[in-house]
Amino acid sequence: NGVAVLPAPQNLSVHSTNMKHLLTWSPVILPGEMTFYSVEYQGEYESLYTSHVWIPSSSCSPTNGSECDITDDITATVPYNLRVRTTRDSQTSAWSTLEHPFNRNSTVLMPPRMEVTKDGFHLVLELEDLGPQFEFLVVYWRREPGAKEHAKVVRRGGIPVHLETMDAGAAYCVKAQALVKTIGRHSAFSQAKCVEVQGESLPL
Amino acid sequence: SLKRCLISVDMRFIEKSFQGIKRELQAKDTFQNVTVLSILESPKNIKPADVCCVTKHLLTFYRDRVFQDHQESSPQIVRKISSIANSFLYMQKTLHQCQEQRWCHCSQEATNATRTVHDNYDQLDVHSAALKSLGELDIFLAWIDKNHQETSA
Numbered sequence: 001n002g003v004a005v006l007p008a009p010q011n012l013s014v015h016s017t018n019m020k021h022l023l024t025w026s027p028v029i030l031p032g033e034m035t036f037y038s039v040e041y042q043g044e045y046e047s048l049y050t051s052h053v054w055i056p057s058s059s060c061s062p063t064n065g066s067e068c069d070i071t072d073d074i075t076a077t078v079p080y081n082l083r084v085r086t087t088r089d090s091q092t093s094a095w096s097t098l099e100h101p102f103n104r105n106s107t108v109l110m111p112p113r114m115e116v117t118k119d120g121f122h123l124v125l126e127l128e129d130l131g132p133q134f135e136f137l138v139v140y141w142r143r144e145p146g147a148k149e150h151a152k153v154v155r156r157g158g159i160p161v162h163l164e165t166m167d168a169g170a171a172y173c174v175k176a177q178a179l180v181k182t183i184g185r186h187s188a189f190s191q192a193k194c195v196e197v198q199g200e201s202l203p204l
Numbered sequence: 205s206l207k208r209c210l211i212s213v214d215m216r217f218i219e220k221s222f223q224g225i226k227r228e229l230q231a232k233d234t235f236q237n238v239t240v241l242s243i244l245e246s247p248k249n250i251k252p253a254d255v256c257c258v259t260k261h262l263l264t265f266y267r268d269r270v271f272q273d274h275q276e277s278s279p280q281i282v283r284k285i286s287s288i289a290n291s292f293l294y295m296q297k298t299l300h301q302c303q304e305q306r307w308c309h310c311s312q313e314a315t316n317a318t319r320t321v322h323d324n325y326d327q328l329d330v331h332s333a334a335l336k337s338l339g340e341l342d343i344f345l346a347w348i349d350k351n352h353q354e355t356s357a
Contacts, residue, residue, distance in 0.1 A: 045292075077212070183212070
């Protein structure tokens with residue numbers, strides 16, 4: 001009946017950066033036709049209360065690559081079990097299960113990319129759009145001895161934000177960090193970027 | 205306030221998950237004259253001091269009864285319910301970790317309020333009751349949203 005004839009995928013692991021989660025495994029090399037894989041997941045709820053229930057991944061059941069974007073499947077900050085098997089026609093391999101459950105609170109948070117520009121005397125910032133789960137803490141200051149730092153929370157990336165009306169001849173610097181409330185964590189601050197009302201963007 | 209406890213819970217995402225399956229669930233509900241969560245529909249039924257306890261009890265109600273009693277064949281609905289169930293599990297853990305014991309005292313009224321939900325549930329056969337309770341998630345989510353923003357420490 002075609003059960004467990006094919007070799008099962010090996011070396012499952014999850015790579016997660018900025019709340020994008022990618023499940024990868026070693027490809028199964030077989031002669032002849034293309035090999036497919038099926039990915040399934042189980043949240044902590046299922047593993048605790050309905051352990052027989054496994055849910056097909058929304059984007060990789062089936063898939064022919066050796067990776068799967070599971071971002072849309074991992075929708076709560078709880079541990080998720082993940083498993084993959086090889087399929088070809090009616091044949092399937094045994095399931096390979098990720099050794100340790102994955103929790104999105106382990107994602108690597110990178111400092112956000114940003115564009116600091118001036119519109120006349122206006123200091124304008126545009127942050128990278130990292131998706132709806134991200135907010136940003138922006139810190140900016142006038143580059144002079146003893147300058148006071150100003151802070152502002154920006155709710156969404158991808159749209160220009162006016163920070164300050166600048167004085168002629170002064171230079172202003174900006175840095176930002178990404179915040180993810182659903183996992184209660186933030187990234188490191190980005191490198192500061194500075195502009196001068198008359199000059200171009202100056203490196204620190 | 206309790207809102208601080210649930211600050212890391214993405215209520216908007218949970219509501220969006222439910223909106224995606226609400227019509228299908230409610231269309232299959234054949235007992236329109238019964239409301240399992242009727243206790244939540246009138247603000248005066250539950251005092252602010254009981255909000256935390258009732259929230260915890262209803263999260264347990266969904267965890268231990270509704271999500272387990274419901275049989276679902278549609279993969280899309282299974283996925284959305286899983287998302288909500290795991291978010292509720294996280295919410296329970298967050299409430300628990302939030303040193304709730306000081307505020308989360310369970311009065312007799314809070315226990316009685318939760319009892320009416322179970323009594324309404326038990327009036328129906330288990331599959332109809334689970335389906336109806338899933339269809340009423342918008343009542344529960346609106347109640348959480350409203351009460352966990354207005355409650356002050």
